[in-house]
Amino acid sequence: MIPLLPGPAFLPHLASLLHEDQEFAALRPITPEAVSEVCRHGYMPMGLGGEQPDILLVKCHHRRMVLNLDELHVPRNVARYARGLTVSVDQHFSEVLAEIDRYHGDSWISPALARALSSLHEQPIHGVSVHSVEIGDAAASRDAPPVAAEIGYTVGAAYTSLSGYHTRNGSGWVQMVALGQILRARHAAFWDLGMDIPYKRRLGAHPVARDEFLQRYHAAATATGATENPRALLQPDGPVSARELIARA
Secondary structure, three states, X not given: OOOEOOOHHHHHHHHHHOOOOOOEEXXXXXXXXXXXXXXXXXXXXXXXXXXXXXXXXXXXXXXXXXXXXXXXXXXXXXXXXXXXXXXXXXXXXXHHHHHHHHHHOOOOOXXXXXXXXXXXXXXXXXXXXXXXXXXXXXXXXXXXXXXXXXXXXXEOOEEEEEEEEXXXXXXXXXXXXXXXXXXXXXXXXXXXXXXXXXXXXXXOOEEEEHHHHHHHHHHHHXXXXXXXXXXXXXXOEEEEEHHHHHOOO
């Protein structure tokens, strides 16, 4: 059974409130403020799908995949896949959200959560800023949807990936490596990749236990000067050459 928290004030104590075999709690309703508090405390915000019930799932992973940017690994053929592609940040946010929903079908990014994320994209709260990172076809019009993209959020010096999609072979790898390069250049503390999936290990990520992750996350989120500009790690930019950006790895 998933415990329903009385309010965001309980989030700092969530790890100690959950049983050893639990990873989820819940809050209601889904608002930009509630989502920002979940992100700020190092948990993953998730929806249930559909409009009802208006419940925000709070995922507190047993183990979280973390990539230290100096350990970013570039898989073979990524440079070849990057030919003719561009990288941009926050140029197609609404389109990326809609495409993620189409790509994944019954996405856990429910309509209510999508609205909250869009609000945090427009106006960060408590240092939580939501972004899209996009891969485009240089030969296509600027209005063409990205061939790969993801949404995620920054809190201080940490970046967390939420969800993404790709529609062209290899473009997903291009998007992830390009994002890693951007985060490394901006001196991110680490890249939080969420649950353990094999492709994340190929990028160089490794699993970190819950307590250690939350300690590292809190330090990165509250580092001196890290919260002065919520958009410090990712700022609207591009398009730039994906191949040139990846070549710096």
